[in-house]
């Protein structure tokens with residue numbers, strides 16, 4: 001249980017709030033690069049700031065104030081040119097550093113080379129593994145961490161976005177909550193398929209370990225032992241707002257205090273014999289969350305998680321909760337946030353930030369599926385594993401995979417539709 005003031009500290013993310021300032025110190029995934037292929041301009045709202053993301057004619061990415069520095073028109077209705085984005089109201093041209101390059105009427109009637117004082121807010125953007133990451137904190141920006149899976153070859157990758165109607169922190173608490181798998185995904189999943197008993201293997205033992213890039217959670221369920229990778233390796237609640245499960249990442253990116261962009265990045269190595277496979281473009285798609293009646297879709301794993309997150313309310317009221325031993329990881333995570341917030345208030349840099357380019361270029365995390373993803377399996381071996389067999393059959397993580405993404409997947413994997 002937390003006081004209302006402590007709950008506010010964890011959940012409020014606008015500019016100038018302690019948590020908002022902390023999260024701004026880390027690169028945040030905000031879009032798929034492929035989203036800009038059809039329209040090079042996308043509106044984004046991040047931690048309460050309204051922005052436009054764009055790719056200019058020279059291939060540079062920009063993330064700038066949504067409102068034009070001239071008289072505040074909406075830059076989302078502008079267009080991109082070779083060196084920047086132009087406002088459709090009076091034609092001012094702005095680049096990715098926020099500099100104003102052209103002011104057409106002034107440039108004609110009283111040309112001044114300097115447009116000093118007319119800069120707009122601009123944040124750095126970097127592409128990695130098909131994702132676009134933005135950094136909204138004080139400069140110089142730290143290195144963008146290149147997690148090891150981003151360097152893997154011969155894989156089919158896809159990016160799935162979802163607009164989740166609740167605060168980011170309750171989504172992130174789900175990254176360190178092993179017991180919900182048994183209930184939400186296993187027992188509830190079975191109930192929805194008609195089961196009349198709670199038959200999922202019970203959790204018998206949990207362990208949580210802290211490290212620089214977050215927390216590792218480990219578990220033993222009925223039918224497993226301490227020899228199992230769920231105990232020897234575990235899964236990672238990635239600091240500060242991610243989740244890493246060996247073949248995919250999820251991030252909970254705050255849109256504002258009451259909305260979160262869920263960004264998920266998936267990797268599956270093509271079967272042995274399908275190499276070399278080079279994916280030219282990582283597809284990005286948006287998973288719908290509600291059906292025609294307004295009820296949440298419950299058929300897919302992350303959609304089920306979203307039912308829990310949004311169900312806790314726009315901002316979960318942690319003055320009314322009752323934490324137990326299943327929630328030790330959650331207490332640890334909150335504790336680290338409070339410690340880091342205190343350290344930042346004392347002028348220190350929060351943990352897990354990488355300043356060495358060398359260190360950032362391939363960061364390994366505990367991974368239960370490393371060999372599978374690096375060395376690969378034959379199709380026959382895929383078929384022998386119930387989870388992987390299912391993965392080939394249909395995309396179970398998020399509802400609504402578009403048919404064209406399924407076609408690319410089928411083609412990459414060398415399977416039939």
Ligand code: FES
Nearest residue numbers: 068070071087090
């Ligand atoms: S408001 Fe954008 S150019 Fe005038």
Ligand SMILES: [Fe+2]
Nearest residue numbers: 180185301305
């Ligand atoms: Fe889950």
